[in-house]
Amino acid sequence: MRWLATWFVLLVSFPAPAQTARVWFDTEAEEETGWLKAWMWHDAAHPLVVTWKLTMQQAGEEASVYEGGPVQVNPQVETLLAQTWLSLDDDLPWWYQFEVFLDGALLAVIHYPEGQAQPWPVVPKAPPPPSGYNAEQEAGEIDGLVFDRTRSPLGRKFYADFFKAWEAPEGVHGFFLTITEKPAPGGSSFILIQVNKREVWQVQLPRQPQLVSQYAEMGVGIVQQYLQGQFQNDQLLSY
Incomplete structure (x- = not known):
């Protein structure tokens, strides 16, 4: 098992007396497959209870959406919010968007691959074959x-x-x-x-x-x- 990288860190500012929060992806790989993990850390004075939404899409296909939580994130503790299987050698690449919500309001959003904020275009399905098709x-x-x-x-x-x-x-x-x-x-x-x-x-x-x-x-x-x-x-x- 080997760690690949920390791909993205998002800093979020809170109103006083809270300070900042970090939300990030990292990946862990074994052979051709691995895990994409979403983490959160904050230095607020009290625990934060968050929910999350994960959108996954393979190039050309319709996206799938999953929601989870609530998850309690204690101050100054790196907390795993969610993880999903990650393919590292697919012919068609995957796109991931992870959103974190606090009290129903969007707190942070991150993407994998880093910097790709939009999903892949959806390729229309081929029309059905003509009648008499063998x-x-x-x-x-x-x-x-x-x-x-x-x-x-x-x-x-x-x-x-x-x-x-x-x-x-x-x-x-x-x-x-x-x-x-x-x-x-x-x-x-x-x-x-x-x-x-x-x-x-x-x-x-x-x-x-x-x-x-x-x-x-x-x-x-x-x-x-x-x-x-x-x-x-x-x-x-x-x-």
């Missing part, structure tokens, strides 16, 4: 493949356990699967399973490896049922 023909050489877009050790375990248990329903063709891991507040992450880029299941990863294996087996069953239903209706979705 997904099986278009899938071609990637028919039946399972793509891995996980990042953390637990995410990679989910993919490995899923792949080990995976077996396509008999007679079903013209599809591929993508297993994607996305960060979630609290240091955990979400797993999304897509069939031909259509999301069919999302789950928050547990911290216990044995539960990850159970979730992977559950995901296999859900995707198999989905594919069987689509095959029976002769409406396998395009990618």
